[in-house]
Amino acid sequence: MRGLIPGHMSQTMKIASWNVNSIKARLDHVKAWLDSQKPDILLLQELKGLDFPYDVFDAMGYRCAAVTQKAYNGVAILSRHEIGLIHEKLPGMDHDEQARYIEADINNVRVIGIYAPNGNPVDSEKFPYKLTWLEHLKNRLAALRADRVPVVIGGDFNIIPDDHDCHDPQVWAGDALFRPESRRLYRAMLNLGYSDAFRVRTQNGGHYTFWDYQGGAWPANKGIRIDHFLLSPCIADRLQSCTIDKEPRGLEKASDHTPIIVTIAAPAKEG
């Protein structure tokens, strides 16, 4: 056999996602986490401001693409590989002013980072906005499937997929994150052929990515699983692991979310 293709192409890709609840407030946590985990790609959500510290991450060897707005929302991609930006708005919602979507080609994989709308309270305009946004996301994922694009989509979906993905379904009944309409759209995305990477590797419940600041939710482990990675079939075949790193949630001045990490094996050699 000829020599391996040089560089990262021949190696596992480690991709993480983290809702940091303000990149400004969490910059030291993110830097320390990058130093210890050394992901190839990190998707960030809830940047919560116009400014993005491109120079800080550049000095650490990460290229950056960020979609920001004043005070709210905001998503970014950090990558050790070149980032080929494809979209900064969710297709079909091009006039939406909220910074919730970023799509790029990285290392021959289509990488999408999302911060889906919360949707509460459900009797406000925020809930139909959430469902409309998710409907457009489903349409985008359907189009990428039709084109057989290898996709890794990660981020804060703001959806609790199943009863055992929260500490107490009765507490969350009626919440926008748990409403049947939201969960139905999540299932519809899976039914396009995408895999919930964490669920593929871990079938039992009680694994969470978010714990509320209030009410002692973290020490009581009253959490919910709302940050996800979905993988298109060819990528799912290469899935090596999907884990939740709870450690950052226990730090002082922590985000209320903690990172989720997937590792994807190199594509099979041809010939």
Added chain:
DNA sequence: ATGGCTTTATGCTAAAGA
């Protein structure tokens, strides 16, 4: 629970989050 924290914005309070 009628949100008990946390963050942003230019602030002495509101809005949003999940």
